[in-house]
Each structure stands twice: as structure tokens, then as C-alpha cells.
Amino acid sequence: MGEELKVIVFKLGSEEYGIEVEKVQTIERLMPITRVPKTYAFVKGVVNLRGVVIPVIDLRGRFGLQEAEHTDQTRIIIVAVNEMQVGFIVDSASDVIDLNSDSIDTPPEVVGGVKAKYLRGVAKIGEERLLVMLNLSEVLNKSEIIQLEGLED
Template identity: 85%
Template sequence: MGQELKVIVFKLGSEEYGIDVDKVETIERILPITRVPKTYAFVKGVVNLRGVVIPVIDLRGRFGLPETEPTDQTRIIIVNVEDMQVGFIVDSANDVIDLDTDVIDTPPEVVGGIKAKYLDGVARISDDRLLIMLNLSEVLNKSEIIQLEGIEA
């Protein structure tokens, strides 16, 4: 038996993704986002969450997927990566599941159009349900984090 992992499930398009619940601070409805000049296109700007300014990234844009207009389902998942809070815009986030680490396989080269370096693995939850586990430290690699920290200042 592997270890039990609690995972927040969210969607981008038709694919389901997972983030370790320990790394997630909160899940918010879409908030007013203040644009920030001279950043990557997928960096949407910053939000003010209870007095804390948090950079927000569109995960679709980050992965080179077509960006979409926010809907009632759109959520911002606030995660903690290397002592920094960042918000990820996702199509929806509606589930917390327990996952056995044994069901997580090494990711193939590309899953759902996303390069393997952004992924921790792929978990088969049932015959017709795959969960793509994100590698948060790659999704926000160092040089981008440095840029984002500049935003907060």
C-alpha cells in the first residue's frame, strides 16, 4: 500500500488535475485582478485577498492551452509554493479525494498537451477517470517566481 494523499481536483477543459491539499491555502471565486505590466502573458496580475497581494496565473495560458472567459465555475486556487502564495485560475475546482500514491504513475511525455516536466504523475482513479498530478515547483519555475516576487514588492 502506498500512502494516502488528499488531493484537490480541478478542471482545465475536459482534463482533471490534482494538487496535494497540503499546498492549497484556499479556493476562491474569481476576484478582481489588477493587471501588472511587463510580465508573462499568463500572469494575469494580482489580487488582494484579505489584505495580502497575491500574483495570479492563468493555468491554461501557462500550459499553452487556449484561454477562456471566466464563468460561474471559474475558481482561483491559492497555493503555497516555496514560501510564496500564488493564485491559479482554473475552470472549476469541486472535489477533494483521497488518493493512494500507488496509483500514481510516471507521466508520459505529454498529457493533455502539457509537457511532462510540469507533472508529477498521472493517477488512474477508475477505468475512465485519470487525474493529472501537477508538479507545482515546475509550474512556477525559479526565474518566474523571482519575477512574481517583484510584483509583490
């Protein structure tokens, strides 16, 4: 029997994605983002969250999806990746669910336009719902993390 995971569910377009709760520090409403020159296009800039400067990434841009208008539902999910805080802009963050690790299958090569290397797997929830689990260490590769760490100074 696999282990139970608590997962935060968020949306990009019509696809649902999940990140393990223990990797998520907070979920915030959209706030002013300060642009930073000479960064990757998907790096939207930095935010000051309770005195901490955190780089913010548009996950749609990271995955090569078409950017969307921000709405009242748009959220920034603050996660810890390799001892660094990073904010992900998502279309909405809906709920927290319990998931058995046995229900996570290896991802196909591409899911909803997102390359498999960014994905940990696809979880089946009930009969019709699929949840794409992110592989956070790949969403930000080492060279990008080094560049983002420079933004925190």
C-alpha cells in the same frame, strides 16, 4: 503500500488535474485582478486577498492551452509554492479525493497538451477516470518565482 494523499481536483477544459491539499491554502471565486505590466503573458496580475497581495497565473496560459471564457465555475486556487502564495485560475474546482500514492504513474511526455515537466504523474481513479497531478515547483520555475516575488512588494 503507498501513502494516502488528499487531493483537490480541478478542471482545465475536459482534463482533470490534482494538487495535494496541504499545498492549497484556499479556493476563491474569481475576483478583480489588477494587471501588472512587463510580466509573462500567463501572469494575469495580482489580487488583494484579505490584505495580502497575491500574483495570479492563468494555468491554461501557463500550459499553452487556449484561453477560455470565465464562468460562474471559474476559481482561483491559492497555493503555497516555495513559501510564496500564488493564485491559479482554473475552469472549476470540483472536489477533494483520497488517493494512494501508488496509483500515480510517471506521466507520458504530453498529457492534454501539457508538457511532462509540469506534471508529477497521472493517477488512475476507478476504471475510467485519470487525474493529472501537477508538479508545482515546475509550474513556476525559479526565474518566474523571482519575478512574481517582485509583484508582492
